[in-house]
Amino acid sequence: MLLHTGERVRHPHANVPPSTSRQRPVRLVTASSVSPASAGDVDQRLAALRCPYCRGTLEVHDVPTPAEGRGRWGLLRCSCREHPLIDDIVILNDGSLGHMSEADAGVVLPGPSVADVVARLREGRTSTVLSTLLVRPPAPHRLSGRRIPRWVATASPIAREMARLRRPLIGAVLRRRRDTMTAERWLHLTYRRTALPGDLYNHFFMRFGQPRMLAALALLEGMPDGPIVDLCSGYGHLLHTLGTTRPAIAVDQSFLSLWVSRWYVAPHALHVCADANRTLPLRDGAATSAVCSDAFCYLSDLPARAAELVRVAGGGPVVLARLGNVAHAPHEGTEHTVEGWRGMLSALGPVRMWTEDELQATYLSNRTADPTIDGPDLEGGKWLCAAIGDGLAAEAALSDPAPHHRGRLVRNPLYVSDGDDERFAFPSEWYAAENGSLTDLLPGRVDPHHRTPSGPGDLTIVGVPDRYC
Numbered sequence: 001m002l003l004h005t006g007e008r009v010r011h012p013h014a015n016v017p018p019s020t021s022r023q024r025p026v027r028l029v030t031a032s033s034v035s036p037a038s039a040g041d042v043d044q045r046l047a048a049l050r051c052p053y054c055r056g057t058l059e060v061h062d063v064p065t066p067a068e069g070r071g072r073w074g075l076l077r078c079s080c081r082e083h084p085l086i087d088d089i090v091i092l093n094d095g096s097l098g099h100m101s102e103a104d105a106g107v108v109l110p111g112p113s114v115a116d117v118v119a120r121l122r123e124g125r126t127s128t129v130l131s132t133l134l135v136r137p138p139a140p141h142r143l144s145g146r147r148i149p150r151w152v153a154t155a156s157p158i159a160r161e162m163a164r165l166r167r168p169l170i171g172a173v174l175r176r177r178r179d180t181m182t183a184e185r186w187l188h189l190t191y192r193r194t195a196l197p198g199d200l201y202n203h204f205f206m207r208f209g210q211p212r213m214l215a216a217l218a219l220l221e222g223m224p225d226g227p228i229v230d231l232c233s234g235y236g237h238l239l240h241t242l243g244t245t246r247p248a249i250a251v252d253q254s255f256l257s258l259w260v261s262r263w264y265v266a267p268h269a270l271h272v273c274a275d276a277n278r279t280l281p282l283r284d285g286a287a288t289s290a291v292c293s294d295a296f297c298y299l300s301d302l303p304a305r306a307a308e309l310v311r312v313a314g315g316g317p318v319v320l321a322r323l324g325n326v327a328h329a330p331h332e333g334t335e336h337t338v339e340g341w342r343g344m345l346s347a348l349g350p351v352r353m354w355t356e357d358e359l360q361a362t363y364l365s366n367r368t369a370d371p372t373i374d375g376p377d378l379e380g381g382k383w384l385c386a387a388i389g390d391g392l393a394a395e396a397a398l399s400d401p402a403p404h405h406r407g408r409l410v411r412n413p414l415y416v417s418d419g420d421d422e423r424f425a426f427p428s429e430w431y432a433a434e435n436g437s438l439t440d441l442l443p444g445r446v447d448p449h450h451r452t453p454s455g456p457g458d459l460t461i462v463g464v465p466d467r468y469c
Contacts, residue, residue, distance in 0.1 A: 045270045046076075048227070048249060048286035052092055052279050054080035063121050068130040068174040070263070075121055084117045087130055089258050091117070091273040092281035097255055099136050109137055109163050131171035133255050136190055137163040183235065183264035184469040190256065199428040205469075206413050206427065207237040208462040209404050211437050215359035215385060216293045216321040217241060217403045221368045222392040223319075226288030229312050232276055232295035236261030236269065240465050241403045244268045249287060251280065264467045276305065285314025289391065293321040297333030303344055310348045310388060317391035320345075322356065328382040338378045341386060349389045355381030357437075363398070364441070366456040370395040402456035407463035409451065414442065415460065421445045 046058050056078035063073050071088030084091040091097070091114060098111030112132060120129055137159045170189075173181065184205055191201035207213065220242060230239055233250035235257045242248070248269035252258050258271040274281050276292075277300045290313040292305075299305045309318045324335035336344065338353065345351045354375030362369055369375075371392035378384065415422040424442050426432035438459075446460050453461045 045247075045249075046090075048270070048283055049090065049092065049272065049281055050283050051078035051080060051083070052274060052281040053094075054078055056080065058083070060085065063124065063126065066126045066129070068127070068171060070178065073121070073126065075118065082118050082122070084114065084121055086117070086133065086255075087259065088262050089255060089271050089273055091255070093253065093274050097133055097273075099254070099256065109135075109159060128167065128171060130259075131167050131174055134174075134259065135163050135167045135170045136256070137166060178263075181264070182467050182469050183260055183465070186260050186264065187235075199430040202427040202431050203434065204235055204237075206431070207235070208241070208464060209412055209414075209459045210435055211360050211441070212294060212322055212356060212383070213237065213241070214363045214404065215354075215356040215383075216291070216319065218359040218363040218367070218369045219319045219321070219354075219385060219387055219392065220291060221398055221403060222317075222371060222394075222396075223289040223291075224316055224391050224393070226316070227286065229280075229282065229287045229290040229309070230269075231280070231290065231292040231309060232299075233258070233261065233266075233269075233271075234295075236266030238291070238293055239266035239269050241406055241463075243403075243406060249282065251276065251282075265465050277301070280308045280312055282312040284311055286312045287314065288316040289313050289318070290316070291319045291321065293319075296320045297322070297324050297335065299334075302334060303347070306345055306348055306388065313389070315389065315391075317387055317389040318348075319385065319387050321385045323384040323386060325379075325382050325384055327379065338384065341384060345386055345388055351386055351388055353378055353384055353386045356383035356385060357381060359385055360437075364457045366398050366402070368393070368396050368398060398456055400456075401453070401463070404459070405453050405456070405461065405463045407465050408468075409453070409461050410464055410469065411446075411448075411451070412442070412460050412462050413469075414438065415446060417448070418445070420448075422448050 043060060046060065049058055050056065051058060058076040058078050061075045061077060063075065065071070065073050069087045072085060073087065074085040076083040076085055076090065094114050096111050096113055097117065099109045117129060120126055187201055187205050191204070216238065220238075225246075227247040227249060228242065229249045229251060231251050233239060233252045234254075236250060239248050239250055239261070244266075248266065250258060250261055250266065250269045250271045251274055253273065253275055255273050258273055261269070262271045272281060276295070290309040292309060296302065296305065306318070306320065323341055324332055326335035326337055326340070342351055342353065352371055352374055354369060355378060358375040358381070359369055369392070371387060371394070411422065414424055414426070416425050422445065424444050426435075441459055443460065451461065
């Protein structure tokens with residue numbers, strides 16, 4: 001069973017672009033200590049949800065909020081069972097609420113079962129529920145300086161004991177420092193001491209302005225008004241960029257990423273913890289559009305997953321970003337030829353396709369994609385994007401400000417201080433392998449006093465949520 005946090009990430013391949021050594025965490029500005037508004041409208045938005053097992057309606061029965069919490073806590077009851085509501089996160093899943101690797105779906109740490117969480121809520125034993133769901137063990141080899149087998153650092157009794165010892169720290173942070181924490185600090189706690197492959201901290205922290213995100217935005221800017229479903233929403237980067245006034249439903253199997261998204265990145269969205277590989281816990285037509293960005297290839301039974309997105313979008317457009325073209329290496333997840341993808345998706349409605357490179361260039365030219373024609377040279381592209389349905393708006397200029405400039409403007413954290421200037425530098429070889437095209441999109445040096453975008457294509461400045469860093 002996969003755990004999706006916005007996207008799956010891979011090992012670096014053989015030809016790694018030149019890069020610098022791993023950077024320290026980037027501190028840009030001090031975050032506001034103001035907490036996001038509480039999701040008091042959960043009852044209203046629950047109308048879009050249904051039990052994924054009996055398909056029945058859900059009724060909230062509140063329980064007291066413990067000291068670790070800020071949002072709403074309770075039990076959601078349908079005709080077949082009770083589901084947890086933890087700090088505004090709706091859990092419509094079964095089995096374990098443990099952690100799995102974003103890189104390869106390996107177990108990081110087994111977690112409590114949904115049944116156990118329900119029992120704690122019913123009996124009022126909620127004091128440590130949240131910290132238990134958020135804790136991940138540090139990697140012993142990163143602490144000792146020695147490389148040890150990964151299973152020892154993740155799924156072993158040693159890892160479980162380290163997580164148990166770490167839980168009071170997370171609990172103390174929740175009780176005493178939660179309102180001054182940022183998404184950056186939570187990502188640091190989660191990933192900076194990890195046994196997982198790849199540079200996951202920088203991969204998620206330096207998400208705004210990544211080329212793959214710009215390509216998706218060239219399509220998503222043409223979505224119709226109304227609610228949007230983001231499947232495998234991860235830490236909420238895309239939902240922030242789409243705008244905080246658009247109603248949104250974030251669906252992911254990772255409680256941790258949903259919780260960080262809810263409180264630090266995309267607080268306007270309804271966050272639902274559910275298995276993307278099963279029937280979605282959403283009513284027919286719960287939204288007017290849907291997207292799955294960077295994760296679709298890693299789901300099971302892809303025709304069924306695409307059909308679910310079409311169902312919940314109620315006939316509105318569905319965007320699938322970063323589909324692998326099997327004709328080109330490296331290979332990740334389930335891949336098809338261009339015609340293979342078209343044949344699978346066209347059973348659900350009219351399909352248009354583009355290469356990720358073309359959409360990135362379209363976005364940086366301050367335009368949205370033309371939804372009436374396919375992009376050129378699809379066979380030559382490794383990464384493809386597809387739109388199902390006819391609901392995308394006609395090609396037009398991007399909104400002002402450009403999507404990647406929405407929010408609080410900060411220097412792109414890929415720049416580091418270097419004398420009187422700031423210098424572009426990849427934080428790791430792994431990050432460079434994943435985002436090598438940035439060398440052609442970002443100038444090598446910038447004036448540190450330049451803090452206003454020079455135009456919609458300026459990637460040296462990015463917009464972030466108020467509580468991001």
